[in-house]
Amino acid sequence: MPWIQLRVNTTELKAEQVSDMLMGWGAQAVSFLDAHDTPIYEPMPGEVIYWTNTIVVGLFDAEHPMAEVISQLQNVSFFKHGLEYKLEQLEDKDWEREWMDNFHPIKFGERLWVCPSWRDIPDPTAVNVMLDPGLAFGTGTHPTTALCMQWLDQVIQPDQTVVDFGCGSGILGIAALKLGAKRVVGIDIDPQAIEASGKNAERNNVAGQIELYLPKDQPKLEADVVVANILAGPLADLKNIISAYVKPGGLLALSGILTSQAHVVMAAYADEFTFDPIVEQEEWVRLTARKVEL
Structure with a gap:
């Protein structure tokens, strides 16, 4: 089906109201973009944050009477002094197929590959993680995930217990098991992430070694390796958890952190951990550390 995209410039105070109006006038979907490349970080559960200058994007059927939608917007009180908008035709594509066609096998470190479940394995002798992320974050294409995968390839030893905090698609925990870890505990606030992780674990024949929990059900344990690829704010706020x-002497990797945020996150953990040099990729960093043995 061909589509038309309407982009409306507004403010954080009006973004949700504009979204509701577009949905009421026939938009099939609505999303939000930053008008000025201002960084915005992961909100806490239940919190919604908009940019100061927000673009509300409505997706409409190409046959929809867009002139009526524009006229209705122009009559909204806060747009009467000027409505900034742009209409764009979108190419008619199978968007799911487009994404699948552009997700290729990726190598991390010396041993580890992540392979889309619908593609052939490039190296059958390597450690291969077969992945279908579904709606959960984590394909290996984002620098934060890549940095964590490279680290796991270096540090995982046989029989270790690993905690994947913010497990998303399960990519990190499954990689740890494929690299030799004995047990993985994955935790995520999103039920869709728990579902995706479970399916990917089955796909990789490690379902019996991974335990998946929502935060309210998370167990108490001490692990040899903990990896948390979320974002800087939650990493600092959830430091104690x-x-x-x-465990004392255990290893920790923190990612989802911009270079400018690294010192804040390190300061939050400095009382219990000794940090390695920062590793950076495309303005994102990975922090790794060892817990002090008392």
Whole structure:
């Protein structure tokens, strides 16, 4: 089906109201974009944050009477002094197929490959993670995930217990098991992530070694390795919870952190951990550390 995209410039105070209006006037979907490339970080559960200058994007059927939608917007009180908008035709594509066609096998470190479940394995002798992320974050294409995968390839030893905090698609925990870990505990606030992780674990024949929990059900344990690829704000706020999972002398990796945020996150953990040099990729960093043995 061909589509038309309407982009409306507004403010954070009006973004949700504009979204509701577009949905009421026939938009099939609505999303939000930053008008000025201002960074915005992961909100806490239940929190919604918009940019100061927000673009509300409505997706409409190409046959929809867009002149009526524009006229209705122009009559909205806060747009009467000027409505900034743009209409764009979108190419008619099978968007799911487009995404699948552009997700290729990726190598991390010396041993590890992540392979889309619908593609051939490039190296059958390597450690291969077969992945279908579904709606959950984590394909290996984002620098934060890539940094964590490279680290796991270096540090995982046989029989270790690993906690994947913010497991998303399950990519990190499954990689740890494929690299030799004995047990993985995955935790995520999103039920869709728990579902995706479970399906990917089955796909990789490690379902019996991974335990998946929502935060309210998370167990108490101390692990050899803990990896948390979320974002800087939650990493700092959840320091006590995350650090409690690391046994004395155990290893910790934190990612989802911009270079400018690294010192804040390190400061939050400095009382219990000794940090390695920061590793950076495309303005994102990975922090790794060892927990002090008392």
